[in-house]
Amino acid sequence: MLEIRDLHVKFHNRNREAVGGISLTIHDGEIVGLAGESGSGKSVTAMSIAGLLPRKQCSYRGDILLNGKDLLHADRSQLRKLHGKEIGVVFQEPMSSMDPLMRIGEQVGEVLRIHTKLTASQRREKALEAMASVELEDPEKVYRSYPHELSGGMLQRAMIAAAIVSEPSLLLLDEPTTALDVTIQAQILELLKKINREKGTSMLLISHNLNIMRKLCTRVAVMQRGLLVETGNTADVYEHPQHPYTKQLIDAIPTREGRQKWQRT
Amino acid sequence: MAENLILEVQHVSAGYHESGLFGRSSYEEVLHDVSFTVHQGEIVGLAGKSGTGKSSLTRVILRLLEPSRGRVIHHAGKPQIVFQDPYSSLNPVYTAEWSVEEPLKISGQYTAAERKRMVHEMLEQVELPRECWSARPDELSGGQRQRVSIAAALIQKPRFLIADEPVSALDVTIQAQILKLLLQLRKELDLSYLFISHDLNVVYQLCDSVLIMNDGRIVEQGPVEDVYNHPKEEYTRQLLAAAM
Ligand SMILES: Nc1ncnc2c1ncn2[C@@H]1O[C@H](COP(=O)(O)OP(=O)(O)OP(=O)(O)O)[C@@H](O)[C@H]1O
Ligand SMILES: Nc1ncnc2c1ncn2[C@@H]1O[C@H](COP(=O)(O)OP(=O)(O)OP(=O)(O)O)[C@@H](O)[C@H]1O
Ligand SMILES: [Mg+2]
Numbered sequence: 442m443l444e445i446r447d448l449h450v451k452f453h454n455r456n457r458e459a460v461g462g463i464s465l466t467i468h469d470g471e472i473v474g475l476a477g478e479s480g481s482g483k484s485v486t487a488m489s490i491a492g493l494l495p496r497k498q499c500s501y502r503g504d505i506l507l508n509g510k511d512l513l514h515a516d517r518s519q520l521r522k523l524h525g526k527e528i529g530v531v532f533q534e535p536m537s538s539m540d541p542l543m544r545i546g547e548q549v550g551e552v553l554r555i556h557t558k559l560t561a562s563q564r565r566e567k568a569l570e571a572m573a574s575v576e577l578e579d580p581e582k583v584y585r586s587y588p589h590e591l592s593g594g595m596l597q598r599a600m601i602a603a604a605i606v607s608e609p610s611l612l613l614l615d616e617p618t619t620a621l622d623v624t625i626q627a628q629i630l631e632l633l634k635k636i637n638r639e640k641g642t643s644m645l646l647i648s649h650n651l652n653i654m655r656k657l658c659t660r661v662a663v664m665q666r667g668l669l670v671e672t673g674n675t676a677d678v679y680e681h682p683q684h685p686y687t688k689q690l691i692d693a694i695p696t697r698e699g700r701q702k703w704q705r706t
Numbered sequence: 707m708a709e710n711l712i713l714e715v716q717h718v719s720a721g722y723h724e725s726g727l728f729g730r731s732s733y734e735e736v737l738h739d740v741s742f743t744v745h746q747g748e749i750v751g752l753a754g755k756s757g758t759g760k761s762s763l764t765r766v767i768l769r770l771l772e773p774s775r776g777r778v779i780h781h782a783g784k785p786q787i788v789f790q791d792p793y794s795s796l797n798p799v800y801t802a803e804w805s806v807e808e809p810l811k812i813s814g815q816y817t818a819a820e821r822k823r824m825v826h827e828m829l830e831q832v833e834l835p836r837e838c839w840s841a842r843p844d845e846l847s848g849g850q851r852q853r854v855s856i857a858a859a860l861i862q863k864p865r866f867l868i869a870d871e872p873v874s875a876l877d878v879t880i881q882a883q884i885l886k887l888l889l890q891l892r893k894e895l896d897l898s899y900l901f902i903s904h905d906l907n908v909v910y911q912l913c914d915s916v917l918i919m920n921d922g923r924i925v926e927q928g929p930v931e932d933v934y935n936h937p938k939e940e941y942t943r944q945l946l947a948a949a950m
């Protein structure tokens with residue numbers, strides 16, 4: 442359903458390409474993980490798919506096809522039509538992608554206003570439902586709140602609610618659970634699994650947390666310096682990592698045993 | 707550990723005023739009777755589920771939020787903070803280098819050449835690639851932004867640093883590097899930290915003692931080994947079980 446072919450992105454003010462020629466396919470109903478170093482090009486890849494690259498600041502080439510439609514070179518008005526309807530995006534830093542002056546509930550229901558003929562009260566109903574599904578306590582209250590009145594983790598969940606409310610066929614999730622404690626994280630992962638199972642939604646999950654990937658993804662891809670250094674079935678990559686960086690990532694997962702080692706250094 | 711107190715938080719309650727319908731305003735308390743201390747050279751972890759009041763507590767300590775009861779006593783001057791959302795602490799028009807140098811300029815203690823050297827050393831310590839030094843916040847990746855805000859806080863060699871989820875956006879290798887840097891600075895300068903993280907494994911690796919928060923109350927506190935090996939509260943047990 443999504444096919445990335447030899448994607449290159451280079452920012453004018455940098456010497457090295459942020460994305461240096463990657464190819465990746467996501468099949469219908471598949472959840473693919475994208476892991477890798479900070480600064481390796483994960484978010485830039487996601488932004489390319491979502492059509493949100495700052496086009497004036499960079500040059501780009503390659504193809505990104507969603508069900509045969511070109512996303513990389515499409516113009517903004519075409520992309521806007523896809524947004525929310527076919528692609529839902531959860532950004533890495535929720536605060537920066539929310540409108541500080543708009544109530545949370547209205548932002549969650551916004552895509553429905555643009556893409557459906559639902560009435561205001563039907564939209565409200567759907568938004569509240571989505572907010573409850575991401576484990577936000579007291580959705581009515583959160584609905585009326587402004588972004589600055591929510592904690593980091595509540596905001597992150599509101600963002601997920603906004604991405605899933607319109608039931609898009611592809612979800613791009615950029616570090617969707619970094620601000621969440623393990624219990625809520627586990628519930629969100631269950632929710633994503635359920636959406637995937639029941640609606641057949643395909644997902645690209647970006648995370649530096651390999652434990653999360655293991656729970657959710659059928660395949661993982663590992664990026665380093667703009668390149669894919671390893672792809673494979675999740676279990677294979679975990680059990681037999683090929684690339685030194687992948688090994689490093691797996692070894693560096695923090696454990697309680699790690700404490701001794703550290704405090705001595 | 708030195709007995710010198712850095713911070714005392716005594717019976718603090720605090721909350722937010724919300725303007726409701728028809729001009730009525732309501733008050734909702736989110737912190738209830740919170741007490742703890744931080745000693746010199748101590749790393750105190752603060753953990754607990756999302757929305758439980760951790761960031762609100764840092765606001766009270768920084769005097770950005772007025773407590774309705776209780777008080778906060780700083781024995782070592784104003785603490786430095788790394789905010790949960792790096793966007794809110796970085797000036798959008800400053801380059802990384804500039805953001806980190808700015809606090810040194812304000813202090814007026816160093817020559818331009820000394821400042822340059824210190825800034826570069828710090829940016830290297832947080833492993834910000836050289837090509838990013840002249841980038842503005844919106845030209846950085848999430849983890850790079852987070853490292854710039856850590857560098858800007860640490861360059862001031864504060865005696866007390868509050869760090870709100872400082873490593874949550876970092877991949878494990880760079881996360882390990884930052885945690886080592888924090889430990890190294892503690893050793894060299896006897897710094898104290900209040901370290902907020904929802905990652906109990908990270909808290910275990912770094913901290914001497916831990917505060918477990920639930921619904922605006924500290925439900926359990928003590929040395930990390932004690933709390934992790936013999937949790938008293940059901941809530942702590944749940945958190946620990948989920949983390950393993
Ligand atoms: N607007 C921009 N201008 C110039 N360089 C940019 C811009 N946006 C991103 N970059 C650079 O592109 C590279 C890839 O960034 P990207 O945000 O994709 O990293 P990432 O893999 O998502 O990292 P993280 O895990 O830290 O979020 C980084 O070196 C970053 O500094
Ligand atoms: N400016 C504000 N106005 C009103 N309520 C607020 C404000 N800031 C926070 N709150 C509320 O206070 C409670 C505690 O929020 P806080 O940000 O302290 O949580 P937290 O423990 O830091 O959570 P997280 O781990 O998700 O960051 C939440 O219910 C939140 O909605
Ligand atoms: Mg990113």
Ligand SMILES: [Mg+2]
Pocket residue numbers: 592593594760761762790870
């Ligand atoms: Mg917080």
